[in-house]
Amino acid sequence: MKQFEWSLRLKGFPVNEAKKTQAIIDGFTKADYANYLSKQLQAIVAFHLEHTPFYKVLCGDINTSDWHTLPVLTKTDLQQPLADRLSDKYTVKTVHKHKTSGSSGTPFEFAKDNFAHAMTWVTFMQRYSWFNIDLNTSKQARFYGIPLDTKAYYKERLKDWLGNRFRFSVFDLSDAALDKVLHKFMRTKFNYINGYTSAIVQFAKYLERKNIILKDVCPTLKVCIVTSEMLFEDDKKLLEKQFNISIVNEYGAAELGLIAFEDKNDNWMVNSNHLYIEILDNNNQPVPFGQPGKIVITDLYNRAHPFIRYELGDLGQLSAKSTLQHPILESLTGRTSDFISLPSGKIAAGLTFYYVTKTVMTKEANVKEFIIEQIEIDTFKIDYVATEALSKTQQKAVQLAVDKYLEPNLNLIFAQKAVLEREVSGKLKQFRSGF
Template identity: 60%
Template sequence: MISLFDISLQINGFPIKKAKAELDRIVNLSEEDYAVYLQNKKEEIVAFHLQNNSFYQELVGNKTAPKWENLPILNKQNLQKPLAERLSKGYTLKNVYLNKTSGSSGTPFVFAKDKYSHALTWASNIMRFGWFGIDFNHSYQARFYGIPMDFVGYQKERLKDFLSRRFRFPVFDLSDEVLEKFLQKFKIKKFDYLNGYTSSIVLFSKYLEQKNIILRDICPTLKACFVTSEMLFESDKKLLEKQFGIPIINEYGASELDLIAFENPKGEWQVNAETLFVEILDENNNVLPYGEEGRIVITSLFNKANPFIRYEIGDIGILDEKSTPQKPILKKLIGRTNDVAILPSGKKSPGLTFYYVTKSIIEDDGNVKEFIIKQTRLDTFEIEYVSEKELDSEQIQKIDEAISLYLEPNLNFSFTRKKVLERTNRGKLKQFKSYL
């Protein structure tokens, strides 16, 4: 069977063959060789950005690399400036992979990856999903995700879905009528796996529980379910296992980096030590020993287009005591939860829907720094935001239109510009909160 997925990556300039070969080499290094590999990659990526990236030079303050532990911690605020000011020499908006972060942390920005580093991200995804018998070229995915609603964006995603063997279940409306339609699709389509936002997949499993249906009974081809983007609570995981009748695999990733941790077949949350270097730091930026809770700071070992060196992702976590540099295990991830909005029509929408709404105003000029959305009544929402300039009526109009499109019409939104936004006691910005 033709490998459509690999071919579409190759055609788009992502050298997937080369990336797979390199990843294979890294995975098979001995412990000693891995230590040498890691040291070299860290030195190499820092030297590259100090030579070729004026944004990073400025951040570090000189062109010679200080000791690793003295390198600055890069945060999302540092990255909220036009991308052109952050690209390395030799990279332009034309020859990189471009995307926006989800803003689920409330601090969105635009980022770039060079094509080889993005190919490695795919090679890493392919390898990890392969642990569970999933092959992107042949396996059929039931995808619980959002989708852009503008015509061009919508068609583009649908084409990508077709090439990637995915059937998309848009998660903006998760009312019972819609979940019933989802269920009917599982009766007629031979899905191999589910993948998508935790909260949406959990809502679907609760619907199955009400109907007393085990998903695998009606769709026997299913092998596994992969949840991402939000916290998976133990009680929800048990419910998913019970209602789906297949293994539930927890992944933790960030679009600007890669898959960060992925549950392996032994049930360990294995950190990606092939393309990333993960550290846990205390509030004074000291590296904590395995077993201690602290801020997750990540280095992308391959991305030359944009520096992600000692980048603070905004989550808190613990690496297991049994970790080794070559095989770190994430013991616990604290943070990243999202509520569900319930609307006047009875429709339920995951908090991540608001990312698609606000994406319409988050441009590359970095004006809107942070935002949170609060639901105070069934039809009433407050958006609080921090920005250099106040949102103008045109931008507010744009948000109103996006709200009608993604959620439903006749909702009331108020906009308040703030100097700072309230955060959780762990410093996380919870992007959506329902007070109902």
């Protein structure tokens, strides 16, 4: 029984129509796809200029026939009542509504029309099938957050049941909690793992300490799909070793769906079925393939709400091997807001701290997780979970690494914690700064 697809159809999402559209797109030649993309971009802009006052006001008097003069939509632009942003063909009762996680600091409510939402899920089905995962029949082990108020909690549990998945909460990653996770894997024929990178990495570290290979205790497992947080190469190697299955990097956003998904050749293939991705510089001008910039995306089918040249707040670059029809995301380097401002005036990526700590917080230091917060322009607090406190020698090693990667004379405050404060969604934001 196609339980998942039927649940979508019962909610009014035209899955069959979306599948037919996807099949047509898949059959396009290079020239066919270029023509299709051009027409879809023109059509979605024309629709929202005619039917969405919010977008028409945003465009003002610019030349809307020139794609590169169209405004780049930011999350701040969307922080107003949803009803004020919808096209006049829809109401808040006739669309699929959802909220972003707010991890960027600018949460907002958004909407999709039923066909656009169906295209989102049909794309997920297609990409997951690359690894022999069928959303209708494959059992998912899900590492995500879950609302704690009763009504929302049971709503998520119902969605989990309809989606043929079992959810492990990421709010408790103690050994006692992970013992229970392991025993659930021993008793359940899970086919794949999906969820937040940091939580799944913690489970792998637990298995490493126990000298257990997950595939040995759950032979039905095929693939692990990590999402929502960065996956670093050494963490990927750890997952491959402890799980003994394929590890796949997924990149998505609630408001857009699946943006990119790794194939079996480790190419991070961009979803070009219903999205158009651009990489822009700080002046909102396109950069060549192979160069980094801001990730800006257009949903080709969402007629309920305009996501046209929408700036996600992420930085990345497309591979030089990319084509219009098959873009490849070469790297994802984090959010535009995740930067460190230093006393010297230097600006560094927040991810620099990941490399700093990895050079010194080895297995010998027993550090499981960490969060770094910039509390003054020259002062950083490092909260970490470890079985033992970092020694003076280990703290000095971190300080020396900071001197090397960032700049000298920065103050570090170390604080050992039993658990780290995760975001409401359950994600772990490893660098925070108000500067």
